Structure formats: C-alpha cells, structure tokens
Amino acid sequence: MEPNEQGRSARKHQAILEAATEAFLSKGYPGTSMDDIAKLAAVSKQTVYKHFTDKEQLFAEIILATTGRIDGVVRLVTDVPVDGAALEESLGRLAREFLTALMRPQVLQLRRLIIANADRFPELGAAWYEQGFGRVLATLATTFQRLADQGLLRIDDPLLAANHFVGLLLWIPVNKAMFHGAPQHTQAELDHYADAGVRTFLAAHRPSVQEARH
Amino acid sequence: MEPNEQGRSARKHQAILEAATEAFLSKGYPGTSMDDIAKLAAVSKQTVYKHFTDKEQLFAEIILATTGRIDGVVRLVTDVPVDGAALEESLGRLAREFLTALMRPQVLQLRRLIIANADRFPELGAAWYEQGFGRVLATLATTFQRLADQGLLRIDDPLLAANHFVGLLLWIPVNKAMFHGAPQHTQAELDHYADAGVRTFLAAHRPSVQEARH
C-alpha cells in the first residue's frame, strides 16, 4: 500500500481544482465545459459535482484561491534596501523583478479571465482587485513612505506614488498583452520598460539637493 | 411617401449594426444571440443573415467601425497651446478632457469587450490597439516633441513620454473599471487623477531653470 498522504477524496478534489484552473485559464469560462474539466482531471463528471455544487461555484473558488498566492510579490515589494547611493539600482531591480513576475503568461491569463467575466462575477473582480492588487500597492506605499522618511524620495501621497510607479511600469506591456491574444514581449523589452519607468519616477520624486541635506 | 434618404435595405443594415453594437457592448459576445440582435433591430433573423454572413463577421465589423471614431481624441491631443507660463494648466485641461473621454462607460465597455475576446479575435485586438490607441499615442508624442522643441519640456523619447503620461493618468481608474463590473468613479475623482498625473509628469519632465534659458 502506497503512503498516499491524503485520502482518495482529497486527491480527487485537488485534481479537479488543478484541472479546472488550467482549463479556465486557457479556454475561458464559457469555453470550458464541465465534461472538459472531468476528463482533464481523469475523474467522472459525477465526482466533479460531488465536490463542487456547480460551475459558477467552482470558478469562484479557483479565482479566490489565486488571490492568496501573491505573497511573493508582496515580499518583493517590501524588501528595498535603504541606501541613498544605490537607490536607482535598488528601484531598478525591484522594477525588473516586479515586471517579470506580473508579466508571466499565467498571471496575464488570470487577469484576462477576471476582466472578461467581471460582469458575470462582479464580486470576484472586486475581491481580486482589493486583496490582490490593493495589498501590493499598500505594501509598496509603505516602502515608499520609509524611503521618503529617510530623505531618499520626495513624496506627498505614498499610495498615489505607488500607483504612479506601477502605472509607469505596467501600462505599456499590460495593454499590449491584453489586446493581443498572447504576450509578445521579450525579457529585454521588459527590462527596458522597467528602467524607463524608474527613470521617470525618480525624475519626479528625487529630492532636491537642499532637501537631501535636511 | 416620406423622404427616406436611404433605401429600405440600407436602413435595415444600419438598424442591425446599431442593435448589434448595443447588444454586444452590454452583454458580451457569447451572451448575445443572433435572435437578440434581430429582435432589438426589429428585423427578422433572415435579414440579419442577408446582410452579414455570420456572427463573427458581424462582430468584427462592429469593432473595426469603432476604431474610426477616435478622431475626437486625436484632435484633443493635438491642440495644446504652446505657452510656457500656462503649461501646467494646458496639460491639466488636456488630461481632464482626455480622462473624461476615455472613461465614458461606452469606451470602457468596448475595451472590456475587446479584451474579453482577444483570444477569439486576436486580429481585432491588435488592430484596435494599433489604429486606435497607437494613433493617439503617436499624436501625443508629436505634441510633446513640439513642446520639447520650445524648451517647455525635457524629453528624450517622445513616444515613451506619451506612454508614461497616459499610464500616469489611466492606470488607476481603468483598472478599477476593468475589474469591477461597472465604473464607479465620479467626475471629481477623474479630475483628481488627472491633476495628480500631470503633477508627476511635470515633476519628471520640467526643464531645469538653466535649460529653460537655453
């Protein structure tokens, strides 16, 4: 007898979740049938309905589950060394890693999926925006506030600055990805967007020489 | 007999286009049936199929038709008075009008519609991005170049600056609107985003005093 860690039921549950996630991400909500999911999970349709009451509930569960997986990005945005000399480099690294993380095909597909179904599931979109996006922005705002307290940045409204920072970085590539079916960017392009965004951000928020000396 | 300007056929054609536009915008592509469109246009389904070969072609025609209607925004972005003293005010007015135009519910619905179906119709998304968005950005870049030539802005890459400008303005409200079903912003909020964006943009691109004196 193999040591199976979980019971059969829990294993099936997991298999269905994974199959449904993959199917919804790649084929969208209306494009995915419950038969597709059952087949992909190697499970009978009955079993799908034993674990999830209906298609909508399964979809909602999957989307909400993904909002819990952004801890990596939050951590990324927290850890910015407070070092005046290397500020541009630190922010540049942050920007590049941030862009790379958010422009992964999976993340973009998730974004498309939520937007496409925002009218069918308005609560899902709102929840994802606030718990996902909002948490990252709030964290980034805290980081900026810290840098401003150290005199490294000149910032009135940290949350607004965080939004502007992210907008400078993401506006171009995210739009391209949203309107074209698949993302077409290279890593080099992403790095370019990151550097250009940081340059503009710093041009706007670098303290003047007098301020830097208190 | 009334003077009908156009023949019966042309009138029906137009009625179908308008009905289909309204239906697709409010209920999405899969959510709209050909029967819905026929009923809304007060036309028989046969007639719909006489004018348009099938649902996909009708959809494509509608989306492409909208890309021709952005002349207003292009004009908006062309006409920025070259006046050093009032630059912030000029850009502020441009930003407010730009935001108001692009955050109209109709425009946002169109955006959602194209993004939601970007995998089904990748050419449509690409065409809209390039002929719609791209044209506005290129025009704005030209305007910025003109302002830079006058010494009113310090700009290396005008197209990049145009993208940054638009990103600063639109990132916040567009995201909110995309993820929540319906737009929730007031005009006052839009004006706030516009002013904040312009302030950051100018902080980054205002020439230093020496440069302003040549």
Add this chain to the structure above:
DNA sequence: AAGGAACTGGACTGTCCAGTACTCTAGAGA
C-alpha cells in the same frame, strides 16, 4: 401597374452543454 428583390415570421436541424439518474466497480475500514 407589374415584376422582382428584400423582408417577415416561424418552424426546423444539428449541436453543445449544465446538471441528473442509475448501474456497476473498486477501495477503505471494521
């Protein structure tokens, strides 16, 4: 006034799909 083209209304086909019902099998625990 007459002919033809366009339109109407509704029935019809074929397909897809969410969700259910039922029988039979396999596996986990007592």
Add this chain to the structure above:
DNA sequence: TCTCTAGAGTACTGGACAGTCCAGTTCCTT
C-alpha cells in the same frame, strides 16, 4: 472477510443557440 462509501461510466433531460428553409408579404423600380 464483509460492508459501505466514493467513484466510473454512460445515458438522459431540458434548454439554448447558430444557421437554414420556406411560404407569404411589403417595398422599390421601371
């Protein structure tokens, strides 16, 4: 070993919808 539950497989119901067909009507043109 016996039993009971979860699952497999598959057929079925009910409804939606794209696209077609046809018989009868309205409009425009000449």
